[in-house]
Amino acid sequence: MGVDPGSLLLHFARNGAFAPGGNDLLVLERGEGPYVFDTQGRRYIDGLSSLFCCQLGYSYGGEFARVATEQLERLPFNTNWATATPVAIELAGKLSGLAPMEDARVFFTSGGSESVEAAWKIIRQHFVVRGEPQRTKAIARDIAYHGVTLGALSLTGVARFKDPFGPPAIPTTHVSNTNRFRDDRDESAFCADLLAEIERTIAAEGPDTIAAIFAEPMQNAGGCLVPPDGYWAGLREICDRHGILLVADEVISGMGRLGEWFGVTRYGGMPDVITIAKGLTSAHAAMGAAIVSGRVAAPLFEDGVTLLHGITFGGHPVSAAIALRNLELFEEERVLENVRALEPHLRDRMEELRELPIVGDVRGGGFFWAVELVRDEENGRFDADERERLLRGFMPGRLLEAGLIARADDRGDSVVQIAPPLNCTAEQLDEVVAALRATLVDAGAHMGLAGAGATVAA
């Protein structure tokens, strides 16, 4: 029997569907390694790391509790509003050292949307102090998700999340993302066309009115959209030529997800600003950051300049202590090395899913993968009714029956995504892919695809 959410409003959910007699609500109460357990005692492998957050899985609570307790007993709280704590200073120094930009400065937040908005406001102030206040616009990409608070929502490229909320706070033009499925250009022509579109957009808007381009190293929404070779170098060159700043939104791609501290380095990118959250504490505390190059931060250090942004809990010392321990654990447990070593294995297992009729494309990197679901051999797209039946009607329940937490999504085309904890073993990754395969086989049969057999529960 399902659990009633009672007074709880669920985020991004059809709340009415969970009323008594409706859908079962997944209520998780315990975790161990990459596994989570619901209130009925059922075990699932968390193939999504709780929405791309729990990089270390669920067995380090004691470790984090120890550093949190020490900090709570020493000093439970102080802000970063013109004061600081030793842990916030230490964490900023550590992140600055890991970031690819020179002399980076770190502004702490409580989560991803706040990091994106902090990045925007620091960029705006940079230009105002530098005497270019007319740079008020941004460029971002179609279908990209950069958060849903009103500033970040402007950058998000999913129309249905934005339409009810009025004009965007940040005037933003959205350009094509890096989805190459169904595109028959070769990689270099594809890349050149994407960059040319950005050039045209900048020219149309007025080059000196654009403050920043926001892009994820690997775009999540749309299903793990890998950048073509040369894309990030091209973005850098365009930004330099027009005096525009380049922001890598690493809220998902960062903190080891792609086998690097910051995914942008995997693609040879050199941003001016990096935004992080989620994996910074492996989700053991709510914390994010905007990491800003020394050059971008420089105007903020000029005589008499006040940074006009602040968040009470940004840099919370308990969260900072947890984040520092998280970074240490990454090193002690060789987490980045694990992702790099097992990526080829995971890639091979995922690629094998292409043999299923419902799978049109497999894409991703690190421990971050998507399969795109198609209705026929011509890679036809499911229509709105079919997506409703498949992605909301069938997949969520069937995935859970298979003992897997994964994400079925159609902000762009129809995809299922996995992002397992970064310390998973090869056997645990196999378990994730086996459960995904069983679900996809049944999904094919459910949608009446030719050649799709059905399994019994995985």
Ligand SMILES: Cc1ncc(COP(=O)(O)O)c(C=O)c1O
């Ligand atoms: C790339 C990216 N940026 C920003 C955000 C917003 O983060 P939050 O939900 O912590 O506000 C997300 C959330 O998933 C994200 O994926």
